[in-house]
Amino acid sequence: MNIRDLEYLVALAEYKHFRRAADACHVSQPTLSGQIRKLEDELGIVLLERTSRKVLFTQSGLLLVDQAKTVLREVKLLKEMASNQGKDMTGPLHIGVIPTVGPYLLPHIMPVLTHEFPELELFLYEQQTAHLIDQLETGHLDCAIVASVEETQPFIEVPIFQEKMLVAVSDKHPWSTEKQLSLSSLNNKEILMLDDGHCLREQALGYCFAAGARENAHFQATSLETLRNMVAANAGITLMPELAVHNEGERQGVKYIPCVNPEPTRAITLIYRPGSPLRQRYERIAKVIVNAIKPILVE
Missing domain, CATH: 3.40.190.10 (Periplasmic binding protein-like II)
Known part of the structure; x- marks a missing residue:
């Protein structure tokens, strides 16, 4: 078993479809399917019901998916801690944004972010809130720009603007x-x-x-x-x-x-995982966004 196997498992649980999960993991469908089968053999349990055309997890499979998400979060935390040993504002940063904000906010803030933090490698993902939360929980995203709702409360929320x-x-x-x-x-x-x-x-x-x-x-x-x-x-x-x-x-x-x-x-906020050692990074990103967007929304 390795970390990649757990990523395949979580992706399959998220997409409920072998091809889409394989595409998300950037591997072929046979590779993903084979690794899931290998994981079952190694653990000695059945993770999936294969009598249906749909992807259905067994109870044991669902429990393993939950545990895999926890492991992937911890792995992400270790990577963040290692990243924090260098400069705060360098390296990759994966940011999610909801579709009702992204097209209208990003043109204003991206030039400012790339100017202020030229050593950050920014990756942007536009998805609905539920998907962004899943991606945050599994460590695929570092932070996200969303409208504050009940589902975002478990995360640290940094206010950006009231819209x-x-x-x-x-x-x-x-x-x-x-x-x-x-x-x-x-x-x-x-x-x-x-x-x-x-x-x-x-x-x-x-x-x-x-x-x-x-x-x-x-x-x-x-x-x-x-x-x-x-x-x-x-x-x-x-x-x-x-x-x-x-x-x-x-x-x-x-x-x-x-x-x-x-x-x-509605309140637009930047959210990130509690306990992240890169808190200062996200707070600085949020501050730059606040300053960039404030003049736009002045009446």
């Missing part, structure tokens, strides 16, 4: 001339939403339901850009995060209206 949500309507909508709206204006209105898995969906739904709005049951978007295009076509209204509308003006016929009483917001 407003604005009501987005078509320039043909009766609200298009409004300077601001009370959240109660959404009462009995249908709201276009992102599909399941996006934390922004749950946060926006919370505000909308509290205001008496309801979700449009006939459509769910996979991205903010799809939502923006639906609004431009006067097919509905939605809530858009502030950074996504920065410098947008009335592009494609969409108007963005501030909301009050209460003002919908």
Whole structure:
């Protein structure tokens, strides 16, 4: 048994598919399958049920996956401790970012990060929150930029910025001339939403339901850009995060209206594993991001 075998096992548990797990581990499917079989022979237990077309773990397999994640976290910790013996801001850094933040934040912060820390080798990964958390737990990511939700609480959270949500309507909508709206204006209105898995969906739904709005049951978007295009076509209204509308003006016929009483917001944070010896590195990264984005969000 070696560390690589444990990585194969955890990847298979994550993707529930041999080919996708093999692709994620950068090996062939026969190699991954063979190593899993070899691991079973070495341990003398059956990890997978092979009578189904789906990847199903036995109870023993699930227990081993949990233990493998713990081992991989400890291995990552050892590597971080070794890395910390040199300069703090050198070497590889794997950063995750959620899709409703990445396209709008990264263009502002990447030039600054590469200028401030030229000896850091930055790797970026855009995934939904649940996947980023899994990657953090197994050590595949060093830190992640996410919207603070209940699932991120086990990690150290460094605040980056508080982001407003604005009501987005078509320039043909009766609200298009409004300077601001009370959240109660959404009462009995249908709201276009992102599909399941996006934390922004749950946060926006919370505000909308509290205001008496309801979700449009006939459509769910996979991205903010799809939502923006639906609004431009006067097919509905939605809530858009502030950074996504920065410098947008009335592009494609969409108007963005501030909301009050209460003002919908979400907290964007940088998260990393508790106990990491590279805490100073992540705190410095967060500080640079805060300083870079602060002027962008000033009214």
